[in-house]
Amino acid sequence: MTTKVSSQTVPSTISDVERDTGVAKETLRVWERRYDFPQPLRDPNGERVYPIEQVHKLRLVKRLIDLGYRPGKVIQYSTDELRALTGQAAVSQHGATVPPPELQSYLDLCKSHQMEALRRKLSQALLMMGLKSFVIELVAPLTSLIGEAWAGGSLATFEEHLYTESLTVVMRSAIFAMPQANASNLGAPRIMLTTLPQERHGLGLLMAEAMCVAEGAHCISLGVQTPLLDIVEAARVQRVDIIALSFSVAMNARQALDGLTELHTRLGGGVELWAGGGNAALRRRRPSHVRVYALSDISGAIAEWRLRHAAAAG
Structure with missing residues (x-):
């Protein structure tokens, strides 16, 4: 009632x-x-x-x-x-009953609103681990832990946003500090990163961008919630080889699949569609026209792209 x-x-x-x-x-x-x-x-x-x-x-x-x-x-x-x-x-x-103590310490800083300490701790970990290990071994599991705490109600939405902003500052600085691929470098794939209009979570996208930049790719980030027609137009104008899309667990699976299908149809071939994230649609019903990768797969995926590109050019 x-x-x-x-x-x-x-x-x-x-x-x-x-x-x-x-x-x-x-x-x-x-x-x-x-x-x-x-x-x-x-x-x-x-x-x-x-x-x-x-x-x-x-x-x-x-x-x-x-x-x-x-x-x-x-x-x-x-x-x-x-x-x-x-x-x-x-x-x-x-296979784990409690978060590792190291991850829990980051979560505790977030819950106690010690954001300067959180950014400092993240920056120190980045310097010690290097960008790729930082993303795969720390940021990815920590972000999952934060998401689970938020979903369970033990972390407020504003606290989750504070974490997101703190991590974004650290990772953006790291990405900008990496050597940028020259646009004329034929061996560097041009990768455009974004999310569909219904997907407002951007950390997965940021992690993927960091991994791509670390592999020497030329990355063009549109941020989150880009309309489908704008994705298609941007891909044409920017002459991209790959469109990389992130799908969080929060996005409706049917909308994710429908969006990927429509995007594939509108692109008409010539541009690869890569997708990643925790969305159920990518685990249970992988679309045949989309390459689905985990963060740890990106290095190998870009190396494979280079081989295919070299074979086609040669």
Whole structure:
């Protein structure tokens, strides 16, 4: 049963929830009818709005669905039960019950809002590890840990944003410090990096850019949420060889697949589509026209591109 929302709360609209959790609006309405959850309130205009507690639960439900659980099995659980189940699923998937102490120390700095200390610690790790190891061995697992803490409600959205901004500052500086590939270097692939309009998370894209730059690629970043037609036009104007797209777990899988298919159709060949990220669409239904890579695969993928390019040119 829905009730009027209090003027003292700041609930999320259905569009906000779709962007936040990756659960489509239509799916939210179906669950509401079929499972009696979520239970939206109504704003003064009669539109659905969702309390933050329900959004937290929906994040956990979406996480478990991505891990293979059925909605009808998990949606009736309490938030605490969902957190426990998510933890059990993570153990079976990754074989670890608690984060390594080093990762936990970064998370603790984030939770205590010590952002200068966090940036300093990240910068020191970068200097010690080098860019590629920094991305694969530290940033990727740390970002997953931050995302899980946010999805479980133990990390506030603003704290997740603070982490994102702190890491972005460190990684952008590292990328700019790397030797840049000359645009006329025929052995350097021209890679354009962006996300589809529905994908607002950019850390995966930034990590991919760092790995590509470290391999001597000429990178052109459009940032996040680029309209499809603009991606196609930018690829033509910039004469790119590869379009690299990042898909987080939060993006709706159907939208990810539909966007990749439309982009492939509009490009009409000649430009490779690379994709990466934790989205379920890339794990379960890999599109035949898209090359799907993990961060650790990028070095080999660029080396393979160079071989194919040299063979075609020779």
